[in-house]
């Protein structure tokens with residue numbers, strides 16, 4: 001890298017830090033239904049207005065040692081964390097795609113995904129204002145093939161579209177359908193919607209940006225991330241409330257996972273009949289386990305749903321950065 005390029009990356013990092021600071025404020029004020037553009041920042045405890053020199057991203061937090069200058073109330077670690085993450089993501093986007101329209105589109109996407117993560121983690125809400133515009137934006141992105149991934153034109157109703165645009169439309173439908181269907185299934189079994197309406201819109205948005213192959217990978221990855229994060233927590237709750245039936249069902253789910261992975265492996269080695277048997281068995285055990293878990297949830301009225309936005313966002317960003325390299329691993 002030349003000195004000029006490093007200088008540019010440093011500038012982008014600073015822009016990212018400032019943007020992160022702004023996104024923090026947007027997220028928090030959306031939750032409080034405050035005006036986030038014109039109101040000056042103030043300390044949530046002593047209500048003292050925060051001077052500009054105490055509002056410098058990252059730096060002020062370090063200099064003030066995480067405490068308000070006036071009342072010494074601790075400043076949430078969320079502020080420097082979001083600023084740093086935004087800075088890093090901005091640098092990565094710029095590093096990969098340079099000064100291009102693609103970079104601008106991805107920076108808009110990243111910024112909205114950060115606000116979505118903040119509001120979903122804090123209060124389990126995804127605001128329409130952050131998620132809905134991402135759907136048309138993603139479709140525009142692919143309509144004009146701003147990503148530069150189109151391989152051919154596809155004729156549809158006599159009009160030639162970029163293949164990535166067709167994929168984006170399918171992806172948006174698939175993303176929305178996944179959450180709608182599972183939400184309703186969850187309702188059928190447990191009397192409670194498994195996902196919020198915000199997840200449906202976010203699913204549609206990510207589908208619109210990354211196409212039908214992208215959204216399949218995003219959904220699969222986010223389920224894995226959610227399991228890694230959620231299962232220990234849910235197990236802990238089951239043990240605490242002596243919910244042994246559900247605990248066994250969780251064991252069943254794990255067994256089903258192991259069986260299906262083993263089945264796939266044997267399938268690759270050529271043992272097709274055994275592989276199919278194992279996979280069918282894993283579906284059976286998995287299905288029964290899910291049924292037991294939902295049944296017990298309904299009986300005990302004990303729901304431990306985690307927000308699904310954050311794992312979706314992480315998976316979405318991963319697919320964004322890896323682009324075609326990740327769809328390469330799909331068998332279709």
Ligand SMILES: [Zn+2]
Nearest residue numbers: 043046068071
């Ligand atoms: Zn204060």
